Ligand code: IPM
């Protein structure tokens with residue numbers, strides 16, 4: 254059956270990195286994979302064209318697709334818009350609309366890029382961890398939220414941190430399943446010493462864990478986890494955590510390997526339908542200059558084949574092609590060492606395509 258892929262390049266470098274990911278899809282299609290793509294707008298581009306960051310046309314497209322490939326959204330041009338129209342609302346809107354509650358963010362240290370990390374090579378050598386971030390709950394979506402003036406006449410802003418048992422159960426289960434397929438170690442990150450939400454979180458994770466006696470479960474407070482990630486990152490294999498903690502820890506983890514430009518992510522619903530995107534943002538400062546690293550988006554294509562299309566073989570080929578181009582010394586600016594030759598976004602995409610076809 255033909256797989257329908259909704260392609261949402263987004264804003265700024267989103268367009269450039271997506272063009273390279275499409276080259277990779279084209280190679281696979283030329284080999285006979287039944288793929289159909291349809292392009293749509295999300296974020297600032299959608300605001301410009303249709304007056305909304307997640308317009309109806311994109312909702313239709315995304316709901317009908319088998320998987321969604323996303324570039325990056327946002328930029329200074331849109332910073333002054335009211336909150337409902339900000340590009341980020343488009344991203345949060347599509348996650349919530351499609352029920353993409355499970356966000357897989359792997360962090361890998363490529364041996365070829367060890368020098369690009371700000372940590373000592375011996376600390377990050379062989380690093381391979383997976384952060385599983387809950388993506389549709391927590392303080393991101395909790396109600397009530399808003400602005401008000403309190404009894405003393407002082408302005409306040411407030412948000413609600415919130416998790417239900419069912420929300421924690423389903424993400425915990427995926428955490429244990431992921432750990433089972435890897436080194437059978439799961440670390441749940443919370444703030445149980447302070448937050449009610451976290452007390453429920455920890456209780457539920459422990460209960461779900463009873464069904465996975467083969468997985469070694471540990472718990473860590475989020476502040477300690479932030480520290481341990483730079484102190485001794487290899488102690489972790491799979492981390493499962495809530496939306497806001499996962500947002501912060503995954504940015505931190507993305508730097509361990511040297512560049513945020515290398516890391517893909519998957520966001521899945523209960524049926525395994527997913528949206529795939531690089532972890533990095535839209536980088537307006539380098540947009541339109543053929544400077545962005547397209548590898549995270551290309552690796553996101555790999556994750557799409559693995560998680561949504563059950564084609565781990567294609568994911569492995571894409572991973573191997575990326576490793577191959579790194580081994581051959583191809584570097585965009587973000588992963589180059591002083592003195593190394595720097596190539597552009599398009600040239601990097603071409604190098605991956607060539608490696609795939611070998
Ligand atoms: C991310 C981003 C988003 C988030 C923003 C752009 C809304 O930081 O995907 O991590 O906070 O989830």
Ligand code: MG
Nearest residue numbers: 500501503504
């Ligand atoms: Mg983030």
